[in-house]
Amino acid sequence: MGDTDKGGWGYVVVAGSHLVQILLMGTAGSLSIVFSEWAYDFNTSIGSASMVLGIVPIIAGLFSPVAAALIGRFGCRPIAFIGGTIAVSAIILSSYVQSLEHLYYSFVMLSIGISMSYAPSILILGEYFKKRIVLANAISFVGIATGQLIIPPFLSFLFSTYGWRGGFFILGAVSMHLLVSAAIFRPNRRRYKNREHVSKGNQNLADDGSQHLADDSSNFGDTKPSICAKLSKAFGIPALCINPHFVLTILTIFILSMALFGANTFLIPRSENAGIQKDKSALLMSCFGIGGMAGRIGYGILIDRRYLTMASSFMMAIVMSSIEIFLIPILDNYAFLVCLSLLFGISSGIISSLCMVMPREVVGSTPDLVTPAIGLSMLATTGGQSIGVLLSAIIYNTTGRYSTVYYVLGGLATLSALTFFPTYVTLRRREMEEEQYEKADNN
Secondary structure, three states: OOOOOOOOHHHHHHHHHHHHHHHHHHHHOOHHHHHHHHHHHOOOOHHHHHHHHHHHHHHHHHHHHHHHHHHHHHOHHHHHHHHHHHHHHHHHHHOOOOOHHHHHHHHHHHHHHHHHHHHHHHHHHHHHOOOOHHHHHHHHHHHHHHHHHHHHHHHHHHHHHHHHHHHHHHHHHHOOHHHHHHHHOOOOHHHHHHHHHOOHHHHHHOOOOOOOOOOOHHHHOOOOOOHHHHHHHHOOOOHHHHOHHHHHHHHHHHHHHHHHHHHHHOHHHHHHHOOOOHHHHHHHHHHHHHHHHHHHHHHHHHHHOOOOOHHHHHHHHHHHHHHHHHHOOOOOOHHHHHHHHHHHHHHHHHHHHHOOOHHHHHHOOOHHHHHHHHHHHHHHHHHHHHHHHHHHHHHHHHHOOHHHHHHHHHHHHHHHHHHHHHHHHHHHHHHHHHHHHHHHHHO
């Protein structure tokens, strides 16, 4: 299929994707340090200022299917270039706004740019890697943890030295490296030439040697196109109504994102509520970030060496995160919370990376299916994160207890494991069959 699993330009593409994660996701997760300055400059509350950043995952998620459709039509590189231009322009324009309302507009623009830059950085990896797609995604997603480590002190220096407006202007200049990454994302021509070898009658569940689910979709009833299927096809997402395993996977990602993001958001307030000092509580997030980096790198290596499979890793990480969320309100000892934050970071790192890989594993490697599948996965992730934080806030405001929040979130994580279980069983059966075929070929 013309991939470069053994080297070549594919590794340069991985580096470009890694840079996108640092500049976009690392920055988006670090802008909370400017809330107080926004509140002072615009004479508003910190809560209102924080909502500026809160709209980013919502708008970016809603725009993800559109971005995926555009990528399917025009390719990764042009959309990444346009998205990078929009994101850079939005950051620079933010340094000139004179009201909080104008800042909302610039961040809506930034959200669209993030969506159009982020999606190509993930989808381009599938054009260059097949056997090592998991490791490639893991290296790319380590950029998020890298950004969370280096971007906050960098922004703190900029804002303290040049003010938040000058800092945003410089950040916009630095973010122009997104255009460099976009230039790197050239299409793999050899892989595109092999599209014609995939049968049209089997496009919805292509068999490219990976563990896909073509045979099992027939067990879920008639696949006659419905109105929903026609609408989804118009937006480039035919797998939505055709492959039930894909629907279960997207539902799993949505529920799981609610649980993980809500639990992560309230980790510091919960520890402070338990009597732990503020500076020590803040270190828990650093432990979470370190664990996330270790999880993303570690699982990628283990899967690449075939010590673990994708389906097993995903299910194991979901079960681990469920247990860890239930334990957070029980443990008050700081040392235990540090260890728990590290473990929670590991499982969350594995899950966040595999959320972009599992849809590809379910629907196949046909570009016409993978592109909208990744777009829907991004929508499910960001939508779940937004609702998870809102749900957690409502529960806490109603009950006044963090323990109730974490018990509900732990229940959601457990529900996601049950939702994914049918797909997990099918994927595991496929993996074992492929192992038997490989052994037979070797003999």
